[in-house]
Structure formats: C-alpha cells, structure tokens
Amino acid sequence: MTGLASPRTRATNRAVILIVALLALVICVSLWGLSVGAVAIPVDVIVNTLFNLDGEQQTYIIMKSRLPRMVLALLAGGALALSGAIIQAVIRNPLASPNVIGINSGAALFALGMVLLFPAIPQVWMPLAACLGGLCAAGFVMLVAHYRSLSAVHLALIGVAVGFVFESGVDYLLITSNDSESSAPMIWLTGSLWGRTWSHVGISWIPMIALSGVALILSYRLDLIALGEATATGLGLNVPRQRLIMLFVATMLASVAVAVVGVMGFIGLMAPHIARRLVGGSHRLMLPVSMLVGMLLVVLADGIGRAIAPPIEISAGILAALIGAPFFIYIMLTTASEQEP
Amino acid sequence: MSIKSLVAGLAGAMVLVAMLPAQAVEITHDLGTTDVPDAPQRIVVLEYSFVDTLAAVGVSPVGIADDDKRDSIIPAYTAIIGDDWTSVGTRKSPSLEIIASLQPDLIIADTSRHEAVYEALSEIAPTISFDSLTGTYEVALEAAKTIAHAVGKDAEMEARLAEHTTKMEAYKAEVGDVSDWSAQFIIDNGEGIFLHSPVSYNGSLLAWFGFKSNMPSPDGHTYEEAIVNTSLEQLSEINPQIILRGKYTDPGLTDSWVGQPLYDNIEAVKNQHVYDVIAHEWSRLRGVLASEVSAANLVDIVKQLKQ
DSSP: OOSSSOHHHHHHHHHHHHHHHHHHHHHHHHHHHHHOSSSOOOHHHHHHHHTTOSSOOOIIIIIIIIHHHHHHHHHHHHHHHHHHHHHHHHHTOTTOOGGGGTHHHHHHHHHHHHHHHOTTSOGGGHHHHHHHHHHHHHHHHHHHHHHHTOOHHHHHHHHHHHHHHHHHHHHHHHHHOOOTTOOHHHHHHTOOOTTOOHHHHHHHHHHHHHHHHHHHHTHHHHHHHHTOHHHHHHTTOOHHHHHHHHHHHHHHHHHHHHHHHOOOHHHHHHHHHHHHHHHOSOHHHHHHHHHHHHHHHHHHHHHHHHHSBTTBOOOHHHHHHHHHHHHHHHHHHHHTTTOOO | OOHHHHHHHHHHHHHHHHHSOOOEEEEEETTEEEEEESSOSSEEESSHHHHHHHHHTTOOOSEEOOTTOGGGSOHHHHHHHTTOOEEOBOSSSBOHHHHHHTOOSEEEEEHHHHGGGHHHHHHHSOEEEEOOSSSOHHHHHHHHHHHHHHTTOHHHHHHHHHHHHHHHHHHHHHHOOOTTOBEEEEEEOSSOEEEEOTTSHHHHHHHHTTOBOOSOOOSSOOHHHHEEEEOHHHHHHHOOSEEEEEESSSSOHHHHTTTOHHHHTSHHHHTTOEEEEOHIIIIIOOSHHHHHHHHHHHHHHHHHHHO
8 A cells, every 4th residue: 555545546446447447348349249140241341341441341231230239239238227227226225127117017018019909000119119118107106106205115116016017918918919920029028139220229329328418417316315315315305306306317218228129127137236346336436337237238148149049149138137147146246245235 | 207217216215225224013012112123033031931932933032031940941842942042040030131141132021020120121122021920821822923923923923823723623623522521720839729710821721622610700810810829618619520730749738638528529539530730831831832732631631531
C-alpha cells in the first residue's frame, strides 16, 4: 500500500479496469459472432464487407443477417440486464427479474393469443402485441402499487400472482390449440434472434437507448431505495413515487426487448447478480456492468447457437441460460464469503 | 413503304426483343404479389410439399429445408430431383445464411411457418408463400399448378397432372366401391392422437376414393378443424370401420390402449382393420407424387381388407 490511494478510489479504479475489460470482451465476442455461422466466411472477406473494400464481399450474410443480429443482441442484452437490475433494487429482492412483475408472461400471452386466436393479423405485428402484453401485466402491478403504496414484498407477491394468471392463459392457449406445426410463436417464446433484420433494430434502438440513458441518470435513487424504505424516506425521497418511476422505466426496457428478441428470462435475473459480485452494489457502477454482462451473454449465446450445429440453429434464450448458469454459480461460490446479496 | 425499310424495321424489332431482359412472372400468393424471374434456376423450398411440386415438373431445388434429415426426401422424389440439394436446416427455422449462400432466384415458403421472416427471405430472393399445412387434396393440386406457373413449367405440370389423373383413376378402379366403409386416418405421436378430418388433405383423399367418414365435416378450413387432437373416448365415438394409422413412435399411444374395452370395441380394432402406414409420407408429404404413393398404399390395404 502506498498510503495515497484511499480504499474508495482503489475500488473505483478496480471497477473502471473491470468495465474496460468487459467492454473489450464484448467487442471481441461481437466480432467473433460476425465470423461464425452456417456459412464459413474468412476474416478478410468480413473486413472487406464491413468497410466496403475491394475484393470478395458477402453483403447479405454479414450486413443483412449477422450485423443486425449482433446489434440487436447487444441492445436487448443490455436492456434486459438493466431492467432486471432496476427491478431487483426496487423490489429489494434478489430473486426479482422482469419476470416477477409479469412482463414475460404478459408478452407471451399476447403474442401467442394474436397468432392463435387472430390468425388473420400479419405476424409482423407480433412484437407490438408482445410489448402491449408486457405493459399490460406490469401496468396492473404498478397500478395496484400506486393506489395502495405497498411494501416491496407485497409488490413482488402481487407481481408473481399476476404472472401466474397470464402464464395459465399461455398454457391454456398451448393446450387447446394443437397447432404444433405452426411454430413461430414457440421459437419466439424461447428467445431467439433467428430471422431478425434491420427493421427490428429500427423500431427498437431509440426506445432502448433513451430508456437506458434515463435509468443510468436516475441510478443514484436506486442506491437510496436500497437503504430501506424508512431510511430513504428519512433522506427526503418519496419512495412510492420513485419506485413507480423506476419500475416504469424497467418495464418499458424489458417489454421492448421482449418484443424484438422474445422471452429471455435468464438475462434479467442473472446479469445483475454477476455485476453485483464483480463491482459491488453501488448502482452507478453496477448498472453499466450489468448491461455489459447482459450484452456479453446474449451475443455469445447467439454466436454459439449459430456455430454449434449448422444448419440447425439453437435459440439464444436457451443457450444464454446454459452458458450463464455455470458461470453464475461459479461466481456465487467464489465470492459468497465476501459479500451478502 | 419499301421492302427494304420493312426488313430493316423487322430486324430492328427482333434486336429489341432479344435485348429485353428475361420476362418476370407476376405471382399472387398468400403474402402478396411477387415478380418471379422467368424460369428460375436456383430454387430453395422450405416445405416438403413444394419438393413434391418441383419433382412433378422435373425441377431440382438447390436447397431444401429437410429438417437436416436427407432421408425425409423420399425415393419417389430423389428419383427425379437427384440428391444434390443443400440442406438449409429445419422447416421451423431454416438457416437464412445458408439460403443466401446458395444465391437462389426463388424461395418458396410456407405461410404459417415463415410469415414472420417473409421480409428477411425477400431480401435474399423473390419469395412466394403458400399454405402447405391446411387444405384438401384438391387444394394441394391447385397450389401445385400455381407453383409450376411460377417456375415456368405450366406445360410440364399440365402433362403431369393428366398422367396423375390416369394413375389415380386406375388406383380408384382397383380399390373399387368402398362407399360402405368408413375410414379414418390418425397420427399417433406417442403422446397423443390426431384425427385428420374430412377437410384435411388425407381426409379429402380418402373421400376422393369413396370412403365414408364418421367425423363431422366442419365448414371452415383452419388447422384446428383439419387436424383434430383427440382422446380415446372421442375416437371410440367416431367408431370408424377402418383405421389408417401413422405412428411416429413405436410403441405408440394406441398400442397402450390394447386391452381397454373402449379401444377394443372400436369397429376397426374389433375386426382387425387397423393398418399402419408410414407417418412421414402420409402426414407431412402432400401433392401430386405424395398422393400417388398414398394411393398405392390404399390399394394394398383394400386388398387385405377384402381377403
């Protein structure tokens, strides 16, 4: 120890190094993702295509297939992780995730319902239906929270109950419809980037980036809420109102993400925990790290899903859980003695 | 006008015609109207029934969504189209990258499966989409005509359909009068059974041969009405005299029902008129060639029946 650096700046320095390292990792994995898939493309052709240089190019596969998927994976991974981190802070429950306020099941019900009950509606509207479903479920939870100023635990329980109602709706639709051949909603329900194009990026990048910005700016309020309701109120924070604002931001983030990539339940739950283990609970650092972890997981999962058994593609939602869970457990085991959740 | 100028004008017109780009055919399909290049050469198909249509007019697709199982393209098809195609993955989520790498000039998609990625497919090549899952035998033949038109093989399809009619009428004559028999095609996937109703492809094929159906015939043509997921109770209620059974697992669910009075008392079971057919061929393949394969099966079954 030199005696100059205080423990606080050392922690910050460590976090900055970590963020830079994660960022580099995200970039590396994204580039790797561009190079893998059912069709092998040499690196020089990728570079030619990306920068429009002379020589062989693969315009469709790189520019219209892999690049929009990569961008969408980064956006959705970041948004889902951020949403999960906010919801865990607001509900003050480590098991919380966008799922807990019913977003996933609401989105799933509306998407399936649209395809199965109103087959005349073109499937391009499925993302919008999903977004509406997520907002509907979460909106109900928030409405209840608004009128009764409930405690965090009650909020979580109501969210779980609402989620179950929507989930039973999904089960009902799946069981009564025997349309096992028409599988578009099923692929979508496992969370997948298959067939995504620039038009999906086009409709989602503005809300995702704007909402992420708002969330990062308001992150200090999460630190106050994390102190506990009584303390936060004592410090002059209108806890119910702040909770509602933050929940609304988180709901919008998750709903937009679910609309374009489908249901990826794992990211919103695990990425914030991994981030907390890496940089601690201060949201100023923890939120950006969560986003980076979420991005990393989704981009990696999508790349592996394309590379593992072409021409078959494995949904990113399935692989994100498969890759993320062992890493998550490892982090929990190696850091368990240092910090409590 | 002098002869000289007439000849010059004619020659000029001929040069103009020769310089015109290949004519595009405008095809109206489930998801819109698409300009398909004249006589496309590199075709990718995303459902089995489109393989059937191409085989019927002697066109070999460059890519097939064959679920990565080359055996799923049966010998009746490979005898015509060869086995040079590239697998583009599953019918559910075919690999867009592989499709693009084949540089197709036409993609034939299935409406209910691929509607959500129609835009992405259209970026690769002109894409036409038809509903392969629902619809009767007659509807399947109509779709085959439209696809043949899209690939510039109208004459070939007309000739093949004439041959088809002759073959089918011969099979029908061999089968003879079956109007006293109620027949039911069922799929047994080990977990459930699915009855193909009179408005389904297989149901309508049986009706074409003159078999009765004890199933109510719905007016609409949705998938739910065509392929009905049902239970033993409902099957015993329908009580067909002949069951044509396609099993995806062995033993199937129906095998576990043997010994139960409800199953054993079904007319077809009681009189040992349950006939196994190849589930893949009957349930997944539809079209000109597929119906001939099924018809040949039926002739054999009726022979056993009449013994």
